[in-house]
Amino acid sequence: MEQFFGFAFTGLPYGCTYALVAVCLVLTYQATGVFNFAFGAQAFASAFIFTWLTQYKNWSGFEAFLVSVVAMGPLVGYAFDRLLFRHIANSNTTAKMVCSLALLVGIPSLLPVIFGPQNLDATATILPFFNPNVVYFTLAGQPINGIDLSAVSVTVVVLVLLTILLRYTALGLQMRAAVESRRLVQLDGVDGNGVVAVAWIVSSFMASLAGVLFAPTFGAFTQDDYVTLTVVAIAAAAWALLRSLPIAAGMAVFIGVLTTVLQGYISPSSFFYATILPSLPFIFLVGALLFLPKMRELDASRDPLATIDPPPPPIAAASRAPTMNRIIRTLWWIVFAGFCVSMLTWIPDSWTTVFNNGLTYSIVLLSITLITGMAGQLSLCQATLAGVGAFTAAQLATHLGLNLLVGGLVGAALAAAVAVVLALLSLRLKGLGLALMTLAAALLFDATFFNETSITGGPQGISVQAKWLGTSAFFNFNGHAMFLLSLGVLIVVVFLVLLVRKGTVGRNLAAMRGSETATAGLGVNPSWQRIMVFALSGAVAGIGGLLHSLEQQVVSPTDWNADISLVLVVLVVTTSVTTVEGAIQAGIGFFVTEQVLTTVLPARIGGSSLTVVLFAFGALTYAAHPEGVLEYQKRRHTMRFERLFFAKEAEAEERKAARAISTSGANG
Amino acid sequence: MADGDHLLSLRGVCKSFGGIQAVHSISFDVDAGESVGLVGPNGAGKTTLFNCVCGQLRPEEGDVVFDGTLLNGMPTYKRARLGIGRTYQKVEVFTDMSVRDHLMVAERARRGEGRLWRDLCNMSNPTADEKERVDATLELVGITQLADISVNALGLGNCRLVELARALAAEPKILLADEPSSGLDLRETEELAAVLRTVQRERGTAVLLVEHDLSMVAQVVDRAVVMDVGAMLAAGTFDEVMANPEVRNAYLGQVDAV
Ligand SMILES: Nc1ncnc2c1ncn2[C@@H]1O[C@H](COP(=O)(O)OP(=O)(O)OP(=O)(O)O)[C@@H](O)[C@H]1O
Ligand SMILES: [Mg+2]
Numbered sequence: 063m064e065q066f067f068g069f070a071f072t073g074l075p076y077g078c079t080y081a082l083v084a085v086c087l088v089l090t091y092q093a094t095g096v097f098n099f100a101f102g103a104q105a106f107a108s109a110f111i112f113t114w115l116t117q118y119k120n121w122s123g124f125e126a127f128l129v130s131v132v133a134m135g136p137l138v139g140y141a142f143d144r145l146l147f148r149h150i151a152n153s154n155t156t157a158k159m160v161c162s163l164a165l166l167v168g169i170p171s172l173l174p175v176i177f178g179p180q181n182l183d184a185t186a187t188i189l190p191f192f193n194p195n196v197v198y199f200t201l202a203g204q205p206i207n208g209i210d211l212s213a214v215s216v217t218v219v220v221l222v223l224l225t226i227l228l229r230y231t232a233l234g235l236q237m238r239a240a241v242e243s244r245r246l247v248q249l250d251g252v253d254g255n256g257v258v259a260v261a262w263i264v265s266s267f268m269a270s271l272a273g274v275l276f277a278p279t280f281g282a283f284t285q286d287d288y289v290t291l292t293v294v295a296i297a298a299a300a301w302a303l304l305r306s307l308p309i310a311a312g313m314a315v316f317i318g319v320l321t322t323v324l325q326g327y328i329s330p331s332s333f334f335y336a337t338i339l340p341s342l343p344f345i346f347l348v349g350a351l352l353f354l355p356k357m358r359e360l361d362a363s364r365d366p367l368a369t370i371d372p373p374p375p376p377i378a379a380a381s382r383a384p385t386m387n388r389i390i391r392t393l394w395w396i397v398f399a400g401f402c403v404s405m406l407t408w409i410p411d412s413w414t415t416v417f418n419n420g421l422t423y424s425i426v427l428l429s430i431t432l433i434t435g436m437a438g439q440l441s442l443c444q445a446t447l448a449g450v451g452a453f454t455a456a457q458l459a460t461h462l463g464l465n466l467l468v469g470g471l472v473g474a475a476l477a478a479a480v481a482v483v484l485a486l487l488s489l490r491l492k493g494l495g496l497a498l499m500t501l502a503a504a505l506l507f508d509a510t511f512f513n514e515t516s517i518t519g520g521p522q523g524i525s526v527q528a529k530w531l532g533t534s535a536f537f538n539f540n541g542h543a544m545f546l547l548s549l550g551v552l553i554v555v556v557f558l559v560l561l562v563r564k565g566t567v568g569r570n571l572a573a574m575r576g577s578e579t580a581t582a583g584l585g586v587n588p589s590w591q592r593i594m595v596f597a598l599s600g601a602v603a604g605i606g607g608l609l610h611s612l613e614q615q616v617v618s619p620t621d622w623n624a625d626i627s628l629v630l631v632v633l634v635v636t637t638s639v640t641t642v643e644g645a646i647q648a649g650i651g652f653f654v655t656e657q658v659l660t661t662v663l664p665a666r667i668g669g670s671s672l673t674v675v676l677f678a679f680g681a682l683t684y685a686a687h688p689e690g691v692l693e694y695q696k697r698r699h700t701m702r703f704e705r706l707f708f709a710k711e712a713e714a715e716e717r718k719a720a721r722a723i724s725t726s727g728a729n730g
Numbered sequence: 731m732a733d734g735d736h737l738l739s740l741r742g743v744c745k746s747f748g749g750i751q752a753v754h755s756i757s758f759d760v761d762a763g764e765s766v767g768l769v770g771p772n773g774a775g776k777t778t779l780f781n782c783v784c785g786q787l788r789p790e791e792g793d794v795v796f797d798g799t800l801l802n803g804m805p806t807y808k809r810a811r812l813g814i815g816r817t818y819q820k821v822e823v824f825t826d827m828s829v830r831d832h833l834m835v836a837e838r839a840r841r842g843e844g845r846l847w848r849d850l851c852n853m854s855n856p857t858a859d860e861k862e863r864v865d866a867t868l869e870l871v872g873i874t875q876l877a878d879i880s881v882n883a884l885g886l887g888n889c890r891l892v893e894l895a896r897a898l899a900a901e902p903k904i905l906l907a908d909e910p911s912s913g914l915d916l917r918e919t920e921e922l923a924a925v926l927r928t929v930q931r932e933r934g935t936a937v938l939l940v941e942h943d944l945s946m947v948a949q950v951v952d953r954a955v956v957m958d959v960g961a962m963l964a965a966g967t968f969d970e971v972m973a974n975p976e977v978r979n980a981y982l983g984q985v986d987a988v
Pocket of ligand 2: 776777778819908
């Protein structure tokens with residue numbers, strides 16, 4: 063028994079920090095409708111700065127705490143609200159999710175850009191009277207030091223203060239009312255925006271605090287440690303139905319304690335210890351999504367005033383002068399032909415690689431065009447599906463000597479199967495629920511299959527050899543052969559995507575984006591449509607994954623983990639998730655930008671990190687330009703060009719449309 | 731009695747939300763090709779009843795029988811394929827889609843089509859036959875000139891017509907229309923009534939019409955059913971029902987006051 067309590071007490075400090083973040087998630091979701099994936103990243107950012115100040119600048123823990131938590135936390139929260147989330151309060155779930163995912167991807171990449179890469183080793187505690195190196199007492203045989211004590215005591219104090227704020231103050235009452243309807247609160251003469259701002263400030267402060275309390279429990283820490291923090295908090299929030307603060311906090315502590323208790327009792331050499339234990343948070347998350355029926359209704363608006371929102375303003379009928387269309391199409395073909403010829407002739411090897419990387423990435427990104435652009439759902443495991451394809455082909459080639467292209471098809475089929483299983487598991491889920499389910503799947507793969515040396519060949523991966531492509535290494539396999547191969551596959555995939563989009567399934571999916579109720583009411587089975595597009599998307603991702611790994615000459619688990627899945631979404635959302643050009647521009651744009659930045663900028667800044675930050679910034683505009691900010695700019699400029707040169711023709715087109723609308727019904 | 735005699739039969743359908751009995755033990759029938767009005771004041775439970783028939787909601791008690799098939803527990807899309815079409819009180823159009831595409835979705839869905847491999851083999855282009863039928867429906871509802879315009883550019887009135895056309899494109903045996911005239915002006919309402927009559931007479935489609943505009947109901951329906959706070963108040967021919975003192979009290983009294 064004493065042993066049990068000993069294990070349990072070690073888990074408490076973890077559980078407490080998890081609880082803080084879980085409470086943040088529920089609080090902001092309730093008050094603002096935003097599920098902020100980025101709290102874990104905010105926690106990491108605070109811990110990063112806290113440790114940087116104490117470790118390299120010799121600040122005391124308390125001073126660093128004032129800057130990195132007391133000042134930075136609320137400031138960041140306020141900025142998020144004022145600059146970002148306030149403007150998208152009434153936009154759809156996908157837009158809100160994309161914004162918070164962009165922050166989740168952008169913040170950790172921004173830190174090394176500003177501070178340079180750092181080795182972080184947190185040893186300081188925030189409170190001067192708790193010394194991290196002193197064991198204050200032993201509890202059930204466990205030494206309790208200053209780090210443990212400060213984590214637990216600070217969490218308890220903060221949660222008590224939050225309870226008092228919500229229960230016994232006027233502001234708390236307004237916050238609870240804002241949960242029902244922000245607009246209702248405003249009608250009562252309360253500053254609804256003010257209430258929401260307070261929710262952001264309070265929760266960001268708590269996230270920062272959690273980050274700083276969490277870091278010293280590890281000592282040396284990296285961004286990956288904060289993935290666990292995020293996922294446990296999300297799982298706990300899900301079990302609280304994103305509604306109850308006490309249940310969220312309690313569940314978070316429970317998961318923290320359960321982890322250390324299991325760690326204590328299970329032999330470290332067992333399979334269970336290596337595989338199941340790291341997946342515990344994901345298992346909790348998947349469990350909540352599968353077994354709590356209320357999680358299916360997450361996106362249903364509970365706002366009693368939602369129906370009084372004015373309908374969106376009618377968009378001017380898209381008109382474009384036919385001459386303009388012809389010019390654009392011709393230009394496009396000229397550029398394309400020029401690119402192909404250049405790739406095969408004068409472009410140096412270093413840049414051939416960049417473009418090949420871009421082309422193969424584009425194929426993976428097209429799988430997102432299918433799911434997000436066409437089905438309107440956010441999948442956060444596309445890199446995992448790509449990895450399934452790549453690893454399958456590589457394993458088949460290593461062990462059976464199977465031709466890589468044949469293996470690629472098998473891999474694509476397997477990836478499609480995984481996608482179908484996911485679609486079946488999440489049939490009833492959409493929006494946030496589906497995003498969480500796919501995220502859990504990606505992390506589960508990272509912790510299990512992709513962590514298994516016999517499958518992935520360890521962290522350095524399996525080297526992929528061109529000779530596996532068959533006949534004398536595909537006629538002297540080099541950058542040019544790779545270019546032709548990826549271009550060919552890309553063209554095929556583009557055609558398939560276009561065919562699906564203009565076909566019955568594409569039309570049904572477009573209809574479902576507009577109104578799933580009405581689509582089902584016409585006789586379309588929405589689940590079946592979704593399963594089919596998931597399968598196709600999985601297959602496309604699998605093939606793209608293999609080709610990209612072939613270009614890299616290695617399949618490594620870090621190329622296809624959950625982080626990359628998030629980056630992929632951010633990339634394609636910036637250019638355009640609804641068009642095939644969007645995916646291609648994102649793929650090529652990413653690698654070209656990265657290459658340019660790494661060449662131009664000093665190594666300290668890190669070109670790859672900055673590239674991710676830039677795209678994350680682009681993705682933040684998703685709510686304003688759901689067609690993609692690049693696509694938006696493109697349209698704006700072609701419009702301007704058109705007005706300049708083809709004004710008459712465009713006007714005629716527009717007038718024709720306007721006339722049709724104004725005379726409708728007159729001859730019914 | 732044999733349910734085969736009626737196209738749609740409701741038998742003691744009940745649905746409540748928490749404490750509210752939105753629909754309480756409603757029973758009535760609609761015959762093939764018949765036009766029935768479902769009237770009642772706001773909150774009477776008309777839309778809820780529609781949702782129970784179409785499967786968006788599951789009634790707690792009672793049976794819904796359509797064309798000899800017991801619908802209980804059947805998903806919405808299967809009910810639609812049996813021949814139940816509807817329009818929505820709160821318009822449910824497909825944003826960003828052209829009017830013609832709305833009808834194409836219905837045209838294909840009716841036959842349960844939508845297989846991925848056909849799309850991938852480029853075998854899903856609209857056939858001449860399909861195009862013709864879609865054009866005919868557009869013509870019938872009188873929105874031919876809107877065919878290639880995105881619904882985003884249309885006003886509420888036109889969206890209602892698009893919904894009607896979309897429902898008709900699936901060639902349902904019964905059309906449930908939920909306040910199709912709200913948002914239309916007087917002239918448009920009259921045209922709509924004419925369309926509904928044509929649909930009923932020429933295509934033999936049964937119509938179950940929810941409508942607050944009683945003059946329009948009078949023009950369109952053969953029979954009427956009156957609901958109030960979830961319960962059925964009266965049923966019979968339109969004039970009979972309107973003469974019923976209880977109905978006058980619950981429904982017309984309110985209209986007079988306005
Ligand atoms: N999803 C729901 N949750 C809770 N209550 C509901 C729901 N849908 C309807 N109700 C309630 O059920 C009752 C019947 O509503 P319903 O929309 O069916 O009425 P209606 O006859 O269509 O009215 P109207 O003429 O205004 O359209 C109302 O009291 C309404 O508030
Ligand atoms: Mg209604």
